[in-house]
Amino acid sequence: MWRGAMRLMMRGKTWHLRQRVPAQFASVEDPREVWVSLKTDSRQQATKKAPAIWDSLVAGWEAQLAGRSEDGVAQLEAARAIAASHGLTYKPARDLEDLPLEDLLARVEVLQRRDGTVNTVAAPAVLDELKGLGLDLRHFH
DSSP: OOOOOOOEEEETTEEEEEEEOOGGGTTTOOSSEEEEEOOOSOHHHHHHHHHHHHHHHHHHHHHHHHTTSSOHHHHHHHHHHHHHHTTOOOOOHHHHTTSOHHHHHHHHHTTBOTTSOBOTTTHHHHHTOOTTSSOOGGGGO
């Protein structure tokens, strides 16, 4: 997994990870730089958390790149990885219909980037637009 030096920045009283997006992920991550709250005021805790957060971002971008495959099984696996990178479990549309409204809204909110645009690459993984691939998704749970 690609990992440069972890750049930690204090914003207010909270540490954030600030990293440039590697060039190979420019097609799936719009900003050139990401800021992620590490949800701690401790530099020591931030230093421990940052590598795992970065690894999950990179895994999500790799999954998004893989999701552009024409292979239905590869798309499904990529969708699972993308959903996981957003802290979610992939669910087919029939399961999304039964979610409480706040859970469904949480899925929509993770798609919004800081600049207000929507991450359309991650949308299929979060909101199940994998229909029409000719797969019986029940076999993959």
